[in-house]
Amino acid sequence: MLNQATIEIIKSTVPVLEVHGTAITKRFYEMLFTSHPELLNIFNHANQRQGKQSGALANAVYAAAANIDQLENILPVVKQIAHKHRALGIKPEHYPIVGENLLKAIKDVLGDAATDDIINAWADAYGVIADAFIGVEADMYAQTAAQPGGWDGFRKFVVTRKDQESSAISSFYLKPADGQAIAAFLPGQYITVRATVKGRTNTHLRHYSLSDAPNSDYYRITVKREAGNDAQPAGVVSNYLHDQVHEGDVLEISAPAGDFTLDPAVPSQAPVVLISGGVGLTPTISMLNTLVGKQPERPVTFIHAAIHSGFHALRDHVKDIAEQHPQVTSYVCYESPLAGDTCDHTGYIDLQWLQSVLPEETARTADFYFCGPTPFMKTVLQALKQNGVAADRIHYEFFGPAGSLEA
Ligand code: FAD
16 A cells, blocks of 8 residues: 555656656666566567557556556556556566566656655555556466366467468468367467577567367467568567467467457347458457357448558458458458459548448447557548547557557
8 A cells, every 4th residue: 555645746747747757668678678588478579669559568667657656547558558468477576677677768768757765665655556467467377277178387288270362361260289279269369479589599489369169179360470671670479470480389478368259158238340450350250250150140341451452361261251251341442452352431531431331220339349550540530530439439459558649
């Protein structure tokens, strides 16, 4: 429990965090990896280099500081981060290391402005925030390991099938090497691959949404190759999966996690609108496949945006589902269609087009789930809000550290 003086000091530093938060967390990661290089086995290096991770951590620290006397207000954010921590294998012993380096980074960036009182207040507050995370994560670890087919840490899975879904996207079907049961999951959740890539030090951990309906036999992930160009290097794990992982190979994965979910056990007649851009279709395909099997009474609108047909994964699958299930309507948007491509909309998705395909009744009553590149998600979110969709019916997933779609 923090005393009032500490709470006031923490709250008084919120404006400073708004200004210097990203500089502090950037410095924090530099210090952390210098003093504890073994943590490079857990954190995504590309996210650090691009500043995405520092931004996400700064937002989380900022939210915690602003709500320090009522942390329950940010419980959904804590839970979202805790899911990732559980999937990555973050343990209680990591928290003091993070705390020590965060305080050093605050001191380093703020200099004399970070008085002893401020540093001591932050040390106390960090203890409270860390305990909140450790508590939520302990429950998640216990639940994950205790559920039928569940496991702790990373488990070996055999790639039993690899399918090319588009020029840049492939699916991997994964069955447990031990032949035992696998944990159930909710559509929208992800597993985490721990890759050991030839020629590189450290292990590389990446999350991949499960792209098929839950079943007792296999997990499927569907991965886009992040090709390099003059401005940026090729992605480590996606290229490893595409080039070096073949049928019969073994991958280490942690158990399903994530709070971007559609639970088919919760009875509902409400329409569902699934909107995806590029490889962001993986969780929405899992939701689509689940809905037609488990909640066939719910109307589903499946909207997918791709650059053109060459990048359009699982096109025939969605077309077949829409043909076989009258409650499913599918729309395809191509940014720059190839000659001969057919689609329902050319260019980016915008409010006007969304309004043209979503009847007013659907916009009012449906649950919306979307995923895709950040600019795409910003546009979709803005369009849904402008269309009067209530906040509690809007759900989305970032394929990277969580950021803000509001700017
Ligand atoms: P990384 O090596 O992590 O690089 C990422 C990007 O950064 C690349 O484009 C690379 O070019 C660029 N980069 C690297 N270094 C630099 C640098 N120094 N400067 C500038 N740019 C740089 N992906 C899928 O394909 N399918 C999914 O279903 C999926 N689900 C996800 C679910 C969740 C919850 C999350 C968080 C992510 C998901 N992702 C998914 C994304 C996935 O986790 C990986 O981020 C993605 O595969 C890229 O990983 P990588 O190792 O290939 O690239």
